[in-house]
Amino acid sequence: MTSVQLVRPPFNMWYENVPQLTDLVAPPIGLSIIAKNIRDAHDVEIIDGLGKPVSYVTDQLSADLVGVSALYANYERALEILESAKQGGATTVIGGPSVNYLAERILTNHSFVDYAVVGDGEVAVPALLAGQPPEQIPNLVYRAGTIRRNPFQRVPVTAFDLEDVVDLDLQTDNFLPISSIRGCVKAELEGRCSYCMIDTKFSVMRPELVWEQIGVLHDMYGVTRFWETGDTFMVGTFPQQLLEIRPSELEHVGFRVYTSPQQITPESARILKQLNAIDIFLGVESGNDEILEQANRGHTVQQAREAIALLDWPGMKLHLPFIYGLPGETRETAERTYRFAQEASADRSALRVISSLALPFPGSKLFENCREHIAAGEHPGDLDNDDVFNYRDLTAFHLKHFTEVELEDMLAYVDKTMALVQSEGNVTSYDINRE
Ligand code: SF4
Known part of the structure; x- marks a missing residue:
């Protein structure tokens, strides 16, 4: 052994x-x-x-x-x-x-x-x-x-428990992740967003097995809130199927899920509400249509506005991510995104804001842009061979070549946007080394 x-x-x-x-x-x-x-x-x-x-x-x-x-x-x-x-x-x-x-x-x-x-x-x-x-x-x-x-193979999504974790400190009133969805259906059908490094092979667990998995975790650990980590949750009729076969003894469990604005309609919002989606990430990202289009997001600002309005019911918290420094960003577009964040957060108490820079993660289009445009001596790293990166330097390089804004300005917008939400525990960031 x-x-x-x-x-x-x-x-x-x-x-x-x-x-x-x-x-x-x-x-x-x-x-x-x-x-x-x-x-x-x-x-x-x-x-x-x-x-x-x-x-x-x-x-x-x-x-x-x-x-x-x-x-x-x-x-x-x-x-x-x-x-x-x-x-x-x-x-x-x-x-x-x-x-x-x-x-x-x-x-x-x-x-x-x-x-x-x-x-x-x-x-x-x-x-x-x-x-x-x-x-x-x-x-x-x-x-x-x-x-x-070796060739990549997506394996069937299987169930799990937590019996092997040493010193397991499980907060049973917290969301417990489940992994019913692998890959991203949007990436598979329309290509990835420019800042994303997800692999594109997609698979989803049978809805019957999802409930079986939830039932096991519910019974073993007393957890009643589950976090589907797949991006995105709105895969065809998957949410509807989950709702239709939900066992009566699990009707009380709640979900945290990832969605995109173009997937939110009155009907899909109704299904999410009936499924007890009580934490919803909505990938709004920017307040500018031209930036969203360049990022291959697949939605418009108006769709984001409409989705925010539809996703609003008692007991549900909305998570809104905002990204500064995407390709094409100017001071004006950054300001528009900030104003959009202001508008979205006004009068909305059950809100979490995730405010970040566009980070050129290896494997993303942003990283490839940097790699292809790098000029000798202009960046301290070797983007063709390194595996450890100074994300501050890399992000500054990206901003210099693909936007009209500078790092310190965008960091100020990141911080300003986080400051829109005062309540502790409701703001975060995909941050970089600030020095
Ligand atoms: S950012 Fe989200 S929606 Fe876009 S490709 Fe990646 S996983 Fe899919």
Whole structure:
């Protein structure tokens, strides 16, 4: 029996000061899904480093195989953990949203990382542990003389529980994430938004299985509020089907979901309300049609206004993200977005604002724009080969070449927009290192 530790790293130091919303802090369900797939054959535990010093994780490392889940905001910590695990003799694996685009670079730049898993890990990790040859394992990136990437395979979305999380601190009145939707249907049909790095292969769980999963988590942990992490929730008739077959004993459970303005009609709003959607992310992003069009958002400001008006019922909180510094941004368009945020937040108490810069995440169109336009010596990094980025520098570079605004001005707009919502716990940001 092989011992396995799956780790969610703490955030990078520069990210620790971002207002963290307690009810957005949730158990690491991606790792829990993998753990459920290997626990019968292996000795597995999940170490959740969120909000803890990195030593909380490194002091516990002892397994034969250590896997980490990496995001842009914890990437350096993820590498630190894998380096420590490798010094202890472990086989090391990295996965998570930051890895899809960077996998080959990671294996090139860091000899202490043995494998990278792109996309879903619940097939690749069990196969690795079973000793299958790497060339036969879907979604695996590995060394074999050169670095090779196996074909991507979207695996059926499976259910999970939290039994493998060490020191599980579950707030049962908080939203518990579920993962019934993988990929994004909008990305698959109309292409990704320019700032998004999601992989485009899409799959969705059968509605019967979704309720089965919710029933299990409800009965095991007493949770009554569930956070569907798929972007977006409005996949064809999926919400309607969920509503039609909802078991009577689960009628009281509530949902947090992601939506886009063009998907909100009187009918879809009615379904969301009947399904007890009590937290709704609505991707409004900008107060300018030309910026939205360049970003391939697929909606207009008027559609955003109408969706905001439709999504309004007692007990429901609306989450509105605003992005500054998208391609084509000027002082005037930034001001219009700010005024739109003002308008949207006026007289609306149940509101959360997410105010951010457009970050050129590796794998996004914004990053590709930077990579293609970079001139020798103009940026301290190497966008063709690096896997660690100074997001402040990268964002400033993007703004310089694709907008008419400057970093400090856009940061001021980010902060000003967050200040529109005074109540503590109702503003956050996808922030960058401010120094
Ligand atoms: S930003 Fe959201 S809606 Fe746009 S492509 Fe990405 S996941 Fe889909």
